[in-house]
Amino acid sequence: MLSDLLRWGGKRSSQTETTGDAPAPRGEEPVIPSKALPKFLSAIRRQPGPPVLLDFGPVIGANVAFFGERLGCKLFIEDLFADYDKHARGGTLDALAATFPSRLRHEDASVDGVLCWDFFDFLTKPASQLLARQIVRVLRPGGAVMGFFCTSAVPRTAFTKYEVVDETAMRHRYHPGIGGARMPLLNRDIIKMFDSLIVSDSFLLKSNTREILLRRKA
Secondary structure, three states: OOOEEEEOOOOOOOOOOEEOOOOOOOOOOOEEEOOHHHHHHHHHHOOOOOOEEEEOOOOOHHHHHHHHHHHOOEEEEOOHHHHHHHHHHHOOHHHOHHHHHHHOOOOOOOEEEEEEEOHHHHOOHHHHHHHHHHHHHHEEEEEEEEEEEEOOOEEEEOOEEEEEEEOOEEEEEEOOOOOEEEOOOOHHHHHHHOOOOEEEEEEEEOOOEEEEEEEOOO
16 A cells, blocks of 8 residues: 655666775764666656656655655555564564555556665565566556665674765665665676566665666566
């Protein structure tokens, strides 16, 4: 079920690079440059008509304003991190993946862009495959998917709120959720999961996070 529907009016392939800054010490909220975000925005701007976006993170007022002003889009907030948190606290994480089809009840080819943030890092490989299938199903031709993928496993880490500062940077904010284990996906696994999409851009940050932009051919 859709957690929130926010509609705002307003203005209407490269290889791996190394960019970005290492995370700041605990307690600070660093602003991290992003190479994938401007590419994502450019792809959405080329879509015909008012674009439709899915955001897998929590409601962040600055992001709602940013995407409304820059894209004049319809934004669906699908807080999958809250779903994960609920299942983790209840000891039912194994049941999370089965909720994705009913959770993302959007019509086929009805969405122009998906902001996954780093949600895939917290999923098992089978769960990642199920979620990727739903993303591919709802994405329109020409649409884009932006995700952040870790490159090494971490036994437990907190979630992060990604607040868009401008078209080239994001603030990494504290998230009160329980967090979980990070599980890296190999490049070939990501490509296979999104087998009908293409990896348009991939950037390796100094923090060893990969920013990946996937596209569906127009």
